[in-house]
Amino acid sequence: MAALPKVLSAQSLEQAIADFKKAGKKIVFTNGCFDLLHIGHVRYLEQAKSLGDVLIVGINTDASVQVLKGPTRPIQNENDRAEILASLKSVDHTVLFGEQTPINLIKSVKPDILVKGGDWKKEQIVGWDFVESYGGTVKSLQFVDGKSTTNIIAKSKT
Numbered sequence: 263m264a265a266l267p268k269v270l271s272a273q274s275l276e277q278a279i280a281d282f283k284k285a286g287k288k289i290v291f292t293n294g295c296f297d298l299l300h301i302g303h304v305r306y307l308e309q310a311k312s313l314g315d316v317l318i319v320g321i322n323t324d325a326s327v328q329v330l331k332g333p334t335r336p337i338q339n340e341n342d343r344a345e346i347l348a349s350l351k352s353v354d355h356t357v358l359f360g361e362q363t364p365i366n367l368i369k370s371v372k373p374d375i376l377v378k379g380g381d382w383k384k385e386q387i388v389g390w391d392f393v394e395s396y397g398g399t400v401k402s403l404q405f406v407d408g409k410s411t412t413n414i415i416a417k418s419k420t
Contacts, residue, residue: 268348269341270357272370275318278355279371282316291373293320293364295327296343297336302379304350309403310377311352319353320367323360330362363388375399 266278282289290313296303311317321344327336336343344356359367368376368389376393380402384390390400 266355268353268355269344270318270355272357275355275357275370287316288314288375289371289373290314290317290375290377291320291368291371292317292377293322293359293367294379295322295331295336296347297327297331297338299346304352306379306403307347307350307352311354313375313377313401316354317352318371318373319347319356320359320364321347321356323358326360326362365389365392368392372396373398375401377401377403380404 266274270278279289290310292307292310296319307317307319321340322330324336324340327340338346340358344358347353348356357367361367365388369392373393376387376389376398377400378387382402384400384402387400387402393400
């Protein structure tokens, strides 16, 4: 398997997924805005990676972050956020998505394990029913109380 860039385009993601599945790799998928990287993100991504062989992180584009979080967000642009996350040892690949939910990306990746932070109940996780329909697993991982981008932004204003 040729070395892939850590930040994947939609086209390179398709080939990467085919290669991972052919090699029998267990794929873990998560998604989010990841606007300001903090310890909660780092611990969560390390835990996610420990569940499989390959961790792929879907990252909301700038336009979708604005819809979700408001006009003052994101703080960092989508390409920076994708590259910063991809530089973490626990993250194998990142890919941007512009829809309001990652369902199309989840359907493309067809992960063995779909994860979100512990503040999400399984039935709230977009794609949970799709992943379980083919025998995949859905997990809410441990949430680090008090560690969030919103809290960091609020603290910076005081």
